[in-house]
Amino acid sequence: MNHPGVLIVGQGLAGTVLGWTLEQAGIDWAMIDAGHATAASRVAAGIINPVTGQRWVKTWRIEELWPETRSLYQGMERALGVPLWREIKIRRYWRTDKERRVLQAKCDRGVLAPYVESVNTDHCVLAPAAQVDVPAMLGAARQRWQAEGRLTVGQVAWGKLGQNHSLVIDCTGAAARHGLFAAWPWAISKGEVLRVHAPDLDPGIILHRGHWLLPVARGDAWVGATHEPGVDDTAPTAVARDALLASGQRLTGLNLAPTEHLVGLRLAADDKRPVIGRHSGSSGYGILAGLGSKGVLYAPWLARQWAEHILLGSAFDSTVDILRLNPDNSGPR
Ligand SMILES: Cc1cc2nc3c(=O)[nH]c(=O)nc-3n(C[C@H](O)[C@H](O)[C@H](O)COP(=O)(O)OP(=O)(O)OC[C@H]3O[C@@H](n4cnc5c(N)ncnc54)[C@H](O)[C@@H]3O)c2cc1C
Numbered sequence: 001m002n003h004p005g006v007l008i009v010g011q012g013l014a015g016t017v018l019g020w021t022l023e024q025a026g027i028d029w030a031m032i033d034a035g036h037a038t039a040a041s042r043v044a045a046g047i048i049n050p051v052t053g054q055r056w057v058k059t060w061r062i063e064e065l066w067p068e069t070r071s072l073y074q075g076m077e078r079a080l081g082v083p084l085w086r087e088i089k090i091r092r093y094w095r096t097d098k099e100r101r102v103l104q105a106k107c108d109r110g111v112l113a114p115y116v117e118s119v120n121t122d123h124c125v126l127a128p129a130a131q132v133d134v135p136a137m138l139g140a141a142r143q144r145w146q147a148e149g150r151l152t153v154g155q156v157a158w159g160k161l162g163q164n165h166s167l168v169i170d171c172t173g174a175a176a177r178h179g180l181f182a183a184w185p186w187a188i189s190k191g192e193v194l195r196v197h198a199p200d201l202d203p204g205i206i207l208h209r210g211h212w213l214l215p216v217a218r219g220d221a222w223v224g225a226t227h228e229p230g231v232d233d234t235a236p237t238a239v240a241r242d243a244l245l246a247s248g249q250r251l252t253g254l255n256l257a258p259t260e261h262l263v264g265l266r267l268a269a270d271d272k273r274p275v276i277g278r279h280s281g282s283s284g285y286g287i288l289a290g291l292g293s294k295g296v297l298y299a300p301w302l303a304r305q306w307a308e309h310i311l312l313g314s315a316f317d318s319t320v321d322i323l324r325l326n327p328d329n330s331g332p333r
Pocket of ligand 1: 009010011012013014015032033034035036037038039040041042043044045046047048154155156157171172173174175190191192193224225226263264265266288289290291292293294295296297
């Protein structure tokens with residue numbers, strides 16, 4: 001392979017949004033991807049949830065990033081001709097009275113505005129939220145870029161890559177913990193989801209009680225997701241399936257059966273912020289990774305930073321720059 005511009009390794013969510021953004025910025029690039037068999041993006045429900053966790057924490061930077069994120073996916077859906085972005089509400093039930101009290105206290109202080117639309121007897125409604133059809137985006141972009149000769153199918157062996165590109169950006173998701181950036185302080189979390197048939201649900205509402213149920217097309221729905229920090233295998237488990245089915249049934253009152261059971265590994269830095277920047281020992285290599293469970297929201301912002309860095313030499317935002325992390329597993333500086 002001989003190409004003067006940027007080589008993106010990996011066509012998951014990170015690589016796809018990066019490729020799209022570089023293309024829009026007029027930067028020359030090519031891509032190589034091993035296939036989506038192990039991609040976390042293949043199992044990502046694509047939800048942007050504005051408030052998460054038992055302590056009802058507003059998602060980091062959501063207000064600032066929402067317009068840019070929406071505009072990128074809407075632009076992609078127009079260009080690729082597939083629906084990708086939809087705005088949706090989340091009906092979240094609390095599981096304990098403590099959860100309700102924390103929510104109420106935060107609402108009283110205005111901390112969660114504008115995302116709590118209403119608080120009811122056993123649930124609240126969070127809005128706006130959004131959902132991006134990540135598998136559809138990957139498929140449509142892949143088809144286009146393969147036809148254009150930009151995307152090659154193959155597995156990069158890092159030690160044998162050579163220096164044919166001015167810059168190589170690692171977008172390999174969880175595989176980045178084994179590549180050139182292996183020494184950085186990564187944390188892994190296994191996640192499982194189910195596809196189920198759940199007809200007659202309101203398609204505009206995600207139901208959430210510990211787990212979420214996301215209605216999609218043709219009466220189908222996703223139920224997810226489990227989080228198992230530190231678990232590094234991709235085998236589907238009966239324990240996760242039963243827990244997700246129980247949650248889905250409780251949320252819908254329907255007797256559900258899984259049509260698919262999918263597993264992925266989320267990669268995050270140990271401070272839970274995404275990671276971009278150049279390799280400290282080899283500046284011809286860079287990374288866009290560590291998207292954790294919120295890749296859909298953060299990928300457009302990170303990709304824009306890469307485009308500005310390549311074109312203008314701009315510095316990366318210090319909160320996500322890889323320079324904040326020590327490459328020796330001793331944690332953030
Ligand atoms: C169960 C589950 C549910 C999730 N739900 C959501 C959600 O609702 N909202 C959200 O924002 N995020 C969600 N996430 C997180 C989201 O999936 C990730 O943040 C995101 O998909 C990571 O994308 P990525 O491109 O970094 O990695 P990946 O999607 O893993 O893509 C990496 C790509 O690189 C390729 N690759 C790897 N090594 C090589 C190599 N050596 N050579 C060539 N190619 C290589 C792989 O084949 C793959 O295609 C979820 C994750 C899981 C596991």
